[in-house]
Amino acid sequence: MINFNGTLQDNSSNLLSIDNRGYAYGDALFETIKVLNGKILFWEDHYFRLMASMRILRMEIPMNFTMEFLQDEIIKILEANNETGNSVRVKLLVNRVVGGKYLPVSNNIDYVITTEVLPTDLYQITDSSYIIDLYKDFFIAPGLLSTLKTNNKITNVLGSIYAKENGFDNCLLLNTNKNIIEALNGNIFVVKDNVIKTPPLEDGCLKGIMRKQVIELLKANDEFEFVEDSVSPFELQKADELFITNVIVGILPITNYRKKEFSSEVSKSLLQKLNIKIRLT
Structure with missing residues (x-):
């Protein structure tokens, strides 16, 4: 399952338009977040970086895009995927809505939240060569x-x-x-x-x-x-x-x-x- 604008959708749902601005113009931002047993690590830092980045790119920040709202949206998809007891990579992607060419017709946004279970919990260092x-x-x-x-x-x-x-x-x-x-x-x-x-x-x-x-x-x-x-x-x-x-x-x-x-x-x-x-x- 994924979270698309607050609605849970099956992964196979055809949600990406060919005109999606993130796809067509790279007009999108994303946060890669680690969640450990339902706890979002460094969430405040992720949230404020996302808000600052959206302002720099002149994206319209929805009134409901509070730290608590987005945290709840992340937890919602984790619960739907039965992943609250795991170490999880969460990707929160924000793109400007469809419309326009280089000049968008609107600065409003869509968002998508996806998850991927990770193999380890706390951070570890191996002795492998790198x-x-x-x-x-x-x-x-x-x-x-x-x-x-x-x-x-x-x-x-x-x-x-x-x-x-x-x-x-x-x-x-x-x-x-x-x-x-x-x-x-x-x-x-x-x-x-x-x-x-x-x-x-x-x-x-x-x-x-x-x-x-x-x-x-x-x-x-x-x-x-x-x-x-x-x-x-x-x-x-x-x-x-x-x-x-x-x-x-x-x-x-x-x-x-x-x-x-x-x-x-x-x-x-x-x-x-x-x-x-x-x-x-």
């Missing part, structure tokens, strides 16, 4: 639009194809200034000695929800100095550790970049703190 490289065929323009989770993800798609064809687990994206901004599926953090650095939003990286959680953990930890600054590809070879963050996997350590091997002690320590934070909230 090999990355740079994706340099196309670049991301720095700016506000690049920080949003829109349907315009063709660079991530092409980068994912490139990674698979070349035997990599992931790739790092560059902006037009040739600085690293993020991985294909999450934000990137670089550890060198006691300094942990991540690219600033101004460089064009996604305004990630897990990025925010990790930054909060780092700022509360006197063991490390946290820095938001541009990351050059040359810094990767000198780093002690690299890790990727997103709300589904939490913290994912990178083991290899070209001939460089990395440790994962900082990643594991931060993940323990993250799981403690989840249990306490």
Whole structure:
């Protein structure tokens, strides 16, 4: 089952018009959310990011689109799918309603909520190898639009194809200034000695929800100095550790970049703190 504008529909229902603006023009936003045993993780952060993104894209926010309303809509589809006792990936997609070409006839929106059961509950780190490289065929323009989770993800798609064809687990994206901004599926953090650095939003990286959680953990930890600054590809070879963050996997350590091997002690320590934070909230 899926939740389409508050109505539960069968997955096979023909809901997507050929004129859907998310399909036809990429005129859509989405939130990827983790729900653990019926508890929506970091819900307030997801909600306010969605509201801010809708305002930036000039979408009309319905009067009933409160935090409580959307939370209830998510729980409704979880209950319909008997998934309230599971770890679940929820996708909340908002698109402008059908009509118009580049210029929409209305700024009103439709929304769809889908779910997918995940194999694990709390965040975990395995000792498996995780090999990355740079994706340099196309670049991301720095700016506000690049920080949003829109349907315009063709660079991530092409980068994912490139990674698979070349035997990599992931790739790092560059902006037009040739600085690293993020991985294909999450934000990137670089550890060198006691300094942990991540690219600033101004460089064009996604305004990630897990990025925010990790930054909060780092700022509360006197063991490390946290820095938001541009990351050059040359810094990767000198780093002690690299890790990727997103709300589904939490913290994912990178083991290899070209001939460089990395440790994962900082990643594991931060993940323990993250799981403690989840249990306490």
